[in-house]
Amino acid sequence: MREYRLAAIPGDGIGTEVIAAGLEVLDLVSALDGGFRFEAEHLPWSSEYYLKHGYYIPAGGVDYLKGFDAIFFGAVGSQQVPDHVSLWGLRLPIAQGLDQYANVRPARVLPGVGxxxxxxxxxxxxxxxxxxxxxxxxxxxxxxxxxxxxxxxxxxxxxxxxxxxxxxxxxxxxxxxxxxxxxxxxxxxxxxxxxxxxxxxxxxxxxxxxxxxxxxxxxxxxxxxxxxxxxxxxxxxxxxxxxxxxxxxxxxxxGSLGIAPTANLNPERQFPSMFEPIHGSAFDIAGKGLANPVATFWTAVMMLEHLGEDAAATRLMAAIESVTAAGVLTGDLGGTATTAEVTQAVCERLRAAYGATEEADAQRSAS
Missing domain, CATH: 3.40.718.10 (Isopropylmalate Dehydrogenase)
Structure with a gap:
């Protein structure tokens, strides 16, 4: 089985919510596929961490990231920390320190999205x-x-x-x-x-x-x-x-910043690449369960493609499009669904795509 070490950095605001949803979906995709798995390590680097310690990334932190296959990044930004401090304290040191010089941002109107x-x-x-x-x-x-x-x-x-x-x-x-x-x-x-x-x-x-x-x-x-x-x-x-x-x-x-993905790539693969949704920390809805996880799911698709798991990436993208086409949309897209409801809907489509049931998936995960 192919194993990938994943550094999860949820960061600030809705970053913590959407990265949790993204990891849930990635765990399901890998369990259903059966050919690979993720070993995720959560790194608590955030503005709260900065306010407590005086820095976002501890000494040697960027070098530590070199041991991972990919980085799953949520957002950085806090009303308690000036924007230039948070950006230059977390995201930019990673992107520049790991020579992720190619930032790739696809834009497409998904089915069911206005x-x-x-x-x-x-x-x-x-x-x-x-x-x-x-x-x-x-x-x-x-x-x-x-x-x-x-x-x-x-x-x-x-x-x-x-x-x-x-x-x-x-x-x-x-x-x-x-x-x-x-x-x-x-x-x-x-x-x-x-x-x-x-x-x-x-x-x-x-x-x-x-x-x-x-x-x-x-x-x-x-x-x-x-x-x-x-x-x-x-x-x-x-x-x-x-x-x-x-x-x-x-x-x-x-349609919305809530559906936009990003890949920060080191194309030569000398260092791990970082995958993040565009939308930022969104203070106004943080902690309310209203964040749109689609950008994170699409970002996960880009990460799967980068890792060579093309079949899983295709199925995840199809599940995302099926959910948006069915009108399961969060408030930024004119819908009423919560983060959890969109996540659950995507998981249901994935199980259907793989011909699995929730009970069978639970047994597979347990084994």
Whole structure:
């Protein structure tokens, strides 16, 4: 039997609820499949942990993560901790420390889910976000604090190596899609150094992929295109900040942030990759059992695919789509279902797909 060590980091807010639901579904999928299993270790790194200890990740924590096959991450963010402290204290040290430079965010309108767009059938995209440098490189500082002439600098960093590898990743992924089309998102009209390098390297790499069609769009213009001509887009590659913003728009156009998944990949597999739903910690509904677990389930699908468990991934995705098509939806999608009810519905579809019953599953798990 194939065994996978999984680091579960629920984090803050609804992260604790949706990761618990995700682990429940993953345990069921592995039990029903019978060919693999997960050994999950819960790591209590959260804002509560930070407030108690003064840090999110203990000394050696990122190195400790290298011993896992994958990381299942919930959310980070607390009303008691400034956002820059929580982000730079937990998520970014993991993504950068494990060189998870390819952030992959698919966006699609699931069956039974409404979109604000009239022509929502065109929403079927994958946004590739450079995840290690660019605007989130951490270069900058503040001087003369407290004085009228105080200065804050934030320097975007683009390296040829970093730019080339994300473009190659995007081309390789575009090659696997039916349309084989890749859109370069840029802002090189205004950002004339780093973003011009971004464009030039894209053009160089494109020469190695004659089977992939390409086009180029300024980041501000691509937002209009996503709304007015969604069918004109397929795979998009963008910088750290630009893709961060565009993927939230893509999620909203798909129906809700509550259904949007993410994979933070180290494509060379030198280090474990991290899988997280987009939605954040959602203070307003935390602890109420109302969080939408679909984003976490779809994220689990991406994790299964990354681990090579394609058959299980396909069945889980089919179960998710069956549940949304049946109208079992949480409040963010206009429904009334709770986190537990959506989770139970997905589990029921999985058992049906594998021809199992709840009693047989319980016996299998016990054995």
């Amino acid at each position: 979109s604000p767009l009239k022509r929502s059938e065109g929403v079927d995209w994958v946004i590739i976000r450079e995840n290690s440098e660019g605007e989130y490189a951490g270069n900058g500082g503040r001087t003369h604090q407290g004085f009228p002439h105080e200065v804050g600098t934030e320097t975007a960093v683009f390296t040829r190596a970093g730019v080339e590898r994300i473009h190659r990743f995007a081309f390789e992924l575009a090659r696997t899609r039916e349309r084989k089309h890749l859109t370069l998102v840029t802002k090189s009209n205004a950002q004339r150094y780093g973003m011009v390098l971004w464009d030039e390297v894209f053009a160089e790499v494109a020469g190695d992929y004659p089977d992939v069609t390409t086009d180029r769009e300024l980041v501000d213009a691509v937002t209009t295109r996503m709304v007015a001509k969604p069918q004109s887009l397929d795979v998009l590659v963008a910088t750290n900040l630009h893709a961060d913003i565009l993927s939230d728009l893509a999620a909203a156009l798909s």
